[in-house]
Amino acid sequence: xxxxxxxxxxxxxxxxxxxxxxxxxxxxxxxxxxxxxxxxxxxxxxxxxxxxxxxxxxxxxxxxxxxxxxxxxxxxxxxxxxxxxxxxxxxxxxxxxxxxxxxxxxxxxxxxxxxxxxxxxxxxxxxxxxxxxxxxxxxxxxxxxxxxxxxxxxxxxxxxxxxxxxxxxxxxxxxxxxxxxxxxxxxxxxxxxxxxxxxxxxxxxxxxxxxxxxxxxxxxxxxxxxxxxxxxxxxxxxxxxxxxxxxxxxxxxxxxxxxxxxxxxxxxxxxxxxxxxxxxxxxxxxxxxxxxxxxxxxxxxxxxxxxxxxxxxxxxxxxxxxxxxxxxxxxxxxxxxxxxxxxxxxxxxxxxxxxxxxxxxxxxxxxxxxxxxxxxx
Amino acid sequence: xxxxxxxxxxxxxxxxxxxxxxxxxxxxxxxxxxxxxxxxxxxxxxxxxxxxxxxxxxxxxxxxxxxxxxxxxxxxxxxxxxxxxxxxxxxxxxxxxxxxxxxxxxxxxxxxxxxxxxxxxxxxxxxxxxxxxxxxxxxxxxxxxxxxxxxxxxxxxxxxxxxxxxxxxxxxxxxxxxxxxxxxxxxxxxxxxxxxxxxxxxxxxxxxxxxxxxxxxxxxxxxxxxxxxxxxxxxxxxxxxxxxxxxxxxxxxxxxxxxxxxxxxxxxxxxxxxxxxxxxxxxxxxxxxxxxxxxxxxxxxxxxxxxxxxxxxxxxxxxxxxxxxxxxxxxxxxxxxxxxxxxxxxxxxxxxxxxxxxxxxxxxxxxxxxxxxxxxxxxxxxxxxxxxxxxxxxxxxxxxxxxxxxxxxxxxxxxxxxxxxxxxxxxxxxxxxxxxxxxxxxxxxxxxxxxxxxxxxxxxx
Numbered sequence: 154x155x156x157x158x159x160x161x162x163x164x165x166x167x168x169x170x171x172x173x174x175x176x177x178x179x180x181x182x183x184x185x186x187x188x189x190x191x192x193x194x195x196x197x198x199x200x201x202x203x204x205x206x207x208x209x210x211x212x213x214x215x216x217x218x219x220x221x222x223x224x225x226x227x228x229x230x231x232x233x234x235x236x237x238x239x240x241x242x243x244x245x246x247x248x249x250x251x252x253x254x255x256x257x258x259x260x261x262x263x264x265x266x267x268x269x270x271x272x273x274x275x276x277x278x279x280x281x282x283x284x285x286x287x288x289x290x291x292x293x294x295x296x297x298x299x300x301x302x303x304x305x306x307x308x309x310x311x312x313x314x315x316x317x318x319x320x321x322x323x324x325x326x327x328x329x330x331x332x333x334x335x336x337x338x339x340x341x342x343x344x345x346x347x348x349x350x351x352x353x354x355x356x357x358x359x360x361x362x363x364x365x366x367x368x369x370x371x372x373x374x375x376x377x378x379x380x381x382x383x384x385x386x387x388x389x390x391x392x393x394x395x396x397x398x399x400x401x402x403x404x405x406x407x408x409x410x411x412x413x414x415x416x417x418x419x420x421x422x423x424x425x426x427x428x429x430x431x432x433x434x435x436x437x438x439x440x441x442x443x444x445x446x447x448x449x450x451x452x453x454x455x456x457x458x459x460x461x462x463x464x465x466x467x468x469x470x471x472x473x474x475x476x477x478x479x480x481x482x483x484x485x486x487x488x489x490x491x492x493x494x495x496x497x498x499x500x501x502x503x504x505x506x507x508x509x510x511x512x513x514x515x516x517x518x519x520x521x522x523x524x525x526x527x528x529x530x
Numbered sequence: 531x532x533x534x535x536x537x538x539x540x541x542x543x544x545x546x547x548x549x550x551x552x553x554x555x556x557x558x559x560x561x562x563x564x565x566x567x568x569x570x571x572x573x574x575x576x577x578x579x580x581x582x583x584x585x586x587x588x589x590x591x592x593x594x595x596x597x598x599x600x601x602x603x604x605x606x607x608x609x610x611x612x613x614x615x616x617x618x619x620x621x622x623x624x625x626x627x628x629x630x631x632x633x634x635x636x637x638x639x640x641x642x643x644x645x646x647x648x649x650x651x652x653x654x655x656x657x658x659x660x661x662x663x664x665x666x667x668x669x670x671x672x673x674x675x676x677x678x679x680x681x682x683x684x685x686x687x688x689x690x691x692x693x694x695x696x697x698x699x700x701x702x703x704x705x706x707x708x709x710x711x712x713x714x715x716x717x718x719x720x721x722x723x724x725x726x727x728x729x730x731x732x733x734x735x736x737x738x739x740x741x742x743x744x745x746x747x748x749x750x751x752x753x754x755x756x757x758x759x760x761x762x763x764x765x766x767x768x769x770x771x772x773x774x775x776x777x778x779x780x781x782x783x784x785x786x787x788x789x790x791x792x793x794x795x796x797x798x799x800x801x802x803x804x805x806x807x808x809x810x811x812x813x814x815x816x817x818x819x820x821x822x823x824x825x826x827x828x829x830x831x832x833x834x835x836x837x838x839x840x841x842x843x844x845x846x847x848x849x850x851x852x853x854x855x856x857x858x859x860x861x862x863x864x865x866x867x868x869x870x871x872x873x874x875x876x877x878x879x880x881x882x883x884x885x886x887x888x889x890x891x892x893x894x895x896x897x898x899x900x901x902x903x904x905x906x907x908x909x910x911x912x913x914x915x916x917x918x919x920x921x922x923x924x925x926x927x928x929x930x931x932x933x934x935x936x937x938x939x940x941x942x943x944x945x946x947x948x949x950x951x952x953x954x955x956x957x958x959x960x961x962x963x964x965x966x967x968x969x970x971x972x973x974x975x976x977x978x979x980x981x982x983x984x985x986x987x988x989x990x991x
Contacts, residue, residue, distance in 0.1 A: 200660045204653070293774050297745055308746035309703060310652075312681060315689050329664070402656050403685060408678040408746075409652045411776055444608075444654055448647045451608055458608040 194449025206340035214390020220428035222383035223363025228289030230415035236395025258396030266388020310406025426479025593669030602662035607647035620877035621886020652682035723755020740793025752799035779803035806836030
C-alpha cells in the first residue's frame with residue numbers, strides 16, 4: 154500500500170472507533186446489526202465492542218509472549234485474574250480512580266509475572282507452560298482461601314459499582330458509551346505500544362529467541378533477561394486487560410476465569426496469527442464473538458456444542474498446516490495478491506517427496522504442533 | 531547492548547506516556563466511581579420504607595405492547611451445565627405457549643420469552659443480559675440461572691430498574707438485603723441446610739457427620755445452615771471436604787477421606803454429577819453403607835441413573851420442593867406432561883422442565899396480578915402482593931411481601947426408590963412472611979422418617 158493510502162486507512166479506522174457507539178443509532182447500521190446478529194450470531198453492540206477491547210489487550214500481550222518470543226502460557230487467565238482482582242480490590246476498598254487502578258493492576262501483575270517467570274524461564278522447554286497451567290488450575294482455590302476472602306470476596310467474588318460517565322460530560326455520552334471509550338482508549342494505546350515493541354530491538358530479540366535460542370545467544374541476546382522480560386510484558390498486558398475486564402464487567406469471581414478460557418486464548422492467537430499485531434486483533438475478534446457464533450451454529454446443528462473443542466482442535470491443525478501465519482497472514486497474502494500462490498506452494502510442500510518448506514515456516518509450524526499438543530491436555 | 535538500552539529507555543518513556551494518558555482519561559471517573567454505592571444504598575433505604583417506596587421505580591412499559599409482553603432470560607444452553615437450560619427452557623416456553631393459546635395470554639397480551647445462552651460463564655451472562663435489556667428491550671428478566679452468573683448482572687439490572695423476577699438460584703445474597711426489583715425463587719440453601727441439620731439431629735442423634743460441599747456460596751450456605759441446626763445437639767461434624775465445580779465430577783478422594791475421618795453419615799452439597807459420583811464411590815468402591823443426604827438440587831431421576839441405578843442409590847435422601855414427577859396419578863403432573871407433549875413434543879419431561887413450569891407459573895401469576903396497567907412499577911407491586919398462591923406443581927403456597935422476596939420456603943424430604951425420588955414426612959416450612967397462610971407456624975417443623983408416605987402431604991391451612 155502506498156503511504157498516503159495507509160494514512161487514510163488509519164484515519165478511517167480511527168474515526169470508526171471513535172464514532173462506533175453512535176453508529177447503532179443510524180437506522181441503516183442498526184438494520185445491519187440486527188441482521189448480522191440473526192444470521193451469524195455476531196453481536197456488534199457497544200458493550201460487545203468494549204469486551205473486544207478488553208480481550209484485545211490480553212491477547213496482544215499473549216501474542217508478544219507466544220507469537221514473538223515463542224514461549225507458551227497455558228494459564229494466561231490466571232494473570233488476567235490477578236489484574237482483575239487487584240483493580241477490583243482497589244476500586245472496592247479504596248477511593249482509587251479507575252485509571253490508577255488499571256495501572257496498578259497491570260504493574261502488579263507484571264511483578265507477579267516476573268516472580269513466576271524467573272524460576273520457570275531459567276529452565277528450558279515447556280516449564281513456563283506447566284507453571285502457568287498450574288497457576289490457572291489452582292487459582293479458584295487460592296481466591297477462595299478464607300485468609301484473604303475479606304479482600305477477594307471468596308466464592309461470591311467482588312461486585313463493583315457500575316461504570317458511570319463523569320458528571321461533566323454527562324449530556325454528551327451515556328454510561329455505555331463512556332465505558333466503551335474508557336476501555337477502548339487504553340486498548341488502542343496498548344496496541345500501539347505493542348506494535349512499537351515488536352519493531353524495536355526488544356521485539357527482534359524476542360523473535361531471535363523464538364527462532365533459535367542458541368543463535369540468539371550467539372548474537373549477544375541474554376536469554377534469561379529477555380525471556381523474563383517477555384513474560385513480564387505479557388503479564389503487564391494481561392493485568393491491564395484484567396483490570397479493564399473488572400471495570401467493564403463490574404464483577405469478578407473465581408468463575409470468571411476458567412482453564413478452558415485460557416486454552417481458548419491460545420487457540421485464538423494461533424487462528425488470528427502468531428507474531429503479528431493484526432493477528433492479535435483478529436484473535437480478539439475471534440475470542441469475543443466465538444460464543445455467539447457457536448451458539449448460532451448450535452441452533453442449526455445441536456452437535457456443534459459438544460464438538461466445540463474438536464472443532465477448535467481441527468481448526469488449529471488446519472491453520473498450522475495451511476496458514477501458519479494465521480488469519481492475519483492470509484489477509485496479508487490476499488492484500489499482496491499472493492494468497493493463491495502461497496497456498497498451492499504449501500500444498501505442494503506437503504506432498505510426499507517434495508522438499509521441506511523453508512526455514513522460518515518450519516519454525517512456526519513446529520511451534521504450532523507444540524501448542525496443539527498442549528491444548529489437548 | 532547499547533541498542534537494547536536505548537530500546538528499553540524508549541519503552542519506559544512510552545509506558546510513562548501511556549500511563550499519563552490512561553490516568554488522564556479515567557481520572558474524572560472518580561466522581562462517578564465515588565458515588566458508586568448509590569444502587570446498594572437506595573435498595574437499603576427503600577427496604578426500610580416498608581410497603582411503599584416503589585416510587586423510584588419508573589412506570590416504564592418497555593417491552594409491553596397492547597398485544598405482547600417481551601421477557602428475557604439467561605440460561606446455559608451450551609457448556610457443561612447445558613442440561614439445565616436445555617430442560618428448563620422448554621418447560622417455561624411450553625407453559626407460556628399454553629397460556630397464550632388457552633387464555634389468550636395475560637390480559638390480552640401474548641407472552642414472548644427471549645432465551646439467551648450464557649454458557650454458564652459470568653462474563654458471557656453480562657453480555658447477553660445487556661443485549662436483552664438494551665437491544666431487544668425486554669420488559670423483565672425472568673428465571674436467570676446460576677449464582678455467579680446472576681451475580682454478574684444483578685447490580686446492572688437493579689440499577690436499570692429492570693424487574694429481575696424469580697432467578698433460579700437459592701443464594702441468600704440476592705434477597706438479603708432486599709432489592710425491590712429482584713426476586714429469588716429456589717429455597718435458600720441456609721434454610722434448606724437448617725432443615726437437613728434438624729432432620730439429622732432428630733433421626734441420627736449420635737451421628738458423626740462428614741460433609742462434602744461445592745467450594746462456593748452454594749456449599750458454604752448449606753453447611754452454615756447445618757451447623758446452625760445441630761448446634762447444642764450431640765451431632766458433630768467430623769470432616770469437611772470441598773470440590774471445585776470446574777473440575778471433573780469425580781469425588782473419590784473426598785468420599786475416601788470422610789470414611790477415614792470416621793464419619794458415619796454423609797451430607798452432600800453438590801450438583802447432580804458429583805452427587806452421583808459420591809453414591810457410586812461409597813456403595814461400589816468402598817462398600818460403605820453410611821446414610822447419604824443431598825441438597826435438593828440433585829432431586830432428579832438423572833442423578834440416580836448416573837449413580838448406577840437403584841442398586842446403589844436406594845435409600846439416599848434429598849429434599850424436594852416440587853411435586854414428585856413419579857406420581858403418575860397426580861393431576862398436576864399429568865397436566866405438565868400434557869402441556870409438554872402439546873407445545874414441546876421433542877423435549878423430555880423431567881424435574882427440570884417441571885421447575886421451568888413452576889417459574890413460568892409464578893411469572894404468569896405476577897403479570898395477572900399487575901393487571902391491565904402493566905409497567906415496571908406495577909409488576910413489582912404485584913409480585914410483592916402475592917399471598918397464598920400455590921402453583922400447580924408446587925408443594926406449598928407462595929407468599930411474598932416487600933420484606934420477603936423468596937417465593938419457595940418449604941420442602942419435603944424424599945428418598946431414592948427404584949429410579950425416582952419419593953417424598954415422605956411432613957412439609958418443612960420456614961415461611962418468612964408474617965401472618966401468611968403458609969402453614970401452622972413459621973418455625974421449621976420436621977417429623978420425617980415416618981414411613982414411606984408417597985402422597986405429598988397437603989399443607990395445613
